[in-house]
Amino acid sequence: MWKTYAYIISFLIVLVNTQIRAQEQPDDSVIIPLKIKAGIEVSGPVIYFTDKNILSTEGYISVDLNEKLAVYAGVGYSDFKYSQYNYSYLNKGIFIKAGVDFNMLKPEISMGKYWAGIGLRYGLSTFIAETPSFWYKNYWGTVLSSLGTSTRLGHFLEVSPGVRVELFRNFSIGWSVSLRRLIYSGTSKDLRPIYFPGYGSGAKPFSTGISYFMVFNIPFKKIKVEIKKEIPEETEETTETEDQISIQGK
Amino acid sequence: MRSFKTYIPGAIFAWTLAVMVSCTPGSCFEKTDALLTASFYRNDAGKLQPPDSLTLFGLKMDTNKIYNKTLNVQPALLPLNADTTSCSFVIRINGITDTMTFWYSSYPHLVSMECGYTFYHQLVDKPSVTDNIIDSVNIGNRNITTLDVENIRIYY
Numbered sequence: 001m002w003k004t005y006a007y008i009i010s011f012l013i014v015l016v017n018t019q020i021r022a023q024e025q026p027d028d029s030v031i032i033p034l035k036i037k038a039g040i041e042v043s044g045p046v047i048y049f050t051d052k053n054i055l056s057t058e059g060y061i062s063v064d065l066n067e068k069l070a071v072y073a074g075v076g077y078s079d080f081k082y083s084q085y086n087y088s089y090l091n092k093g094i095f096i097k098a099g100v101d102f103n104m105l106k107p108e109i110s111m112g113k114y115w116a117g118i119g120l121r122y123g124l125s126t127f128i129a130e131t132p133s134f135w136y137k138n139y140w141g142t143v144l145s146s147l148g149t150s151t152r153l154g155h156f157l158e159v160s161p162g163v164r165v166e167l168f169r170n171f172s173i174g175w176s177v178s179l180r181r182l183i184y185s186g187t188s189k190d191l192r193p194i195y196f197p198g199y200g201s202g203a204k205p206f207s208t209g210i211s212y213f214m215v216f217n218i219p220f221k222k223i224k225v226e227i228k229k230e231i232p233e234e235t236e237e238t239t240e241t242e243d244q245i246s247i248q249g250k
Numbered sequence: 251m252r253s254f255k256t257y258i259p260g261a262i263f264a265w266t267l268a269v270m271v272s273c274t275p276g277s278c279f280e281k282t283d284a285l286l287t288a289s290f291y292r293n294d295a296g297k298l299q300p301p302d303s304l305t306l307f308g309l310k311m312d313t314n315k316i317y318n319k320t321l322n323v324q325p326a327l328l329p330l331n332a333d334t335t336s337c338s339f340v341i342r343i344n345g346i347t348d349t350m351t352f353w354y355s356s357y358p359h360l361v362s363m364e365c366g367y368t369f370y371h372q373l374v375d376k377p378s379v380t381d382n383i384i385d386s387v388n389i390g391n392r393n394i395t396t397l398d399v400e401n402i403r404i405y406y
């Protein structure tokens with residue numbers, strides 16, 4: 001409910017601004033600035049202030065290839081600690097992501113300032129995990145054991161729809177929803193990682209998340225993009241009606 | 251753009267609340283005990299048939315019975331000791347007592363973040379059993395996990 005509220009606000013911003021822009025641009029083409037974008041994820045550090053057991057930071061650079069397509073490269077770091085009544089767990093690692101971003105807005109709407117689209121990424125994580133202690137209790141009594149430190153490498157795929165809005169000149173904010181599929185957790189199926197950097201719970205084959213970004217834009221080139229004008233269907237209908245009238249008249 | 255700025259505090263509040271709700275740890279609803287599943291068969295007919303009465307407990311654990319003159323047990327679920335490589339059970343079928351010993355290896359298995367770890371086992375040898383009422387014990391599936399799979403057949 002609350003997440004939806006945040007999404008709706010972002011969409012409204014894009015819609016309101018783009019409607020105004022679209023009305024202001026009667027030309028057949030628009031000038032779109034291509035940009036290098038450097039973004040940082042802000043929710044991870046904010047969460048760390050409230051919960052010192054999880055630190056997750058992420059940043060990315062994307063470079064516009066044209067008005068629709070950008071290449072993406074991201075890197076992140078996470079430090080995860082967890083404990084409950086029957087075990088404790090530590091995980092520290094880095095991840096990299098590479099992929100593309102597709103802007104689904106029309107050029108005359110996006111104007112190089114607004115982005116609403118989808119990102120497709122491949123993620124690779126390397127991490128050190130340890131279970132310093134765990135307890136198992138059954139009929140025969142309690143077994144206290146531990147799992148030593150091990151270094152692992154795993155990978156995943158991510159689909160990431162989202163929104164970016166230029167708030168000030170060359171500064172944008174936005175959010176992305178992440179839908180991830182774990183390809184390989186780097187461990188045997190018995191000891192899947194409780195946390196997987198860049199992915200989430202390594203015990204599950206799918207994970208979801210939401211990220212909030214601040215993005216700094218560096219324009220490096222301007223391109224002229226022709227606007228595809230829609231042919232109004234009403235004209236054909238009118239012509240047909242006129243033809244029918246003239247045939248009937250004859 | 252002016253109108254957008256008025257939404258920022260609301261959006262931040264909504265997001266913070268969403269994060270707090272979504273990060274609340276869940277409860278453990280999964281099965282966490284890997285138990286050896288033993289089915290009872292009549293030796294003469296070879297048919298699946300529960301004993302009329304079953305008493306079962308670990309050797310030297312007679313004060314803590316797993317089954318105590320329980321009727322129509324099918325299958326019986328036996329917990330193995332993850333701290334050792336073998337364990338013995340006293341089994342009393344229809345009032346006649348036998349002793350069974352299992353040899354196995356144990357290894358940790360993550361059930362889930364909410365439940366933590368358990369131990370899975372693998373039978374490494376055929377169980378030994380006295381033959382007062384039990385005729386033989388056959389291994390069906392060596393892997394003892396939280397799945398409901400028949401591991402051994404007890405013919406009596």
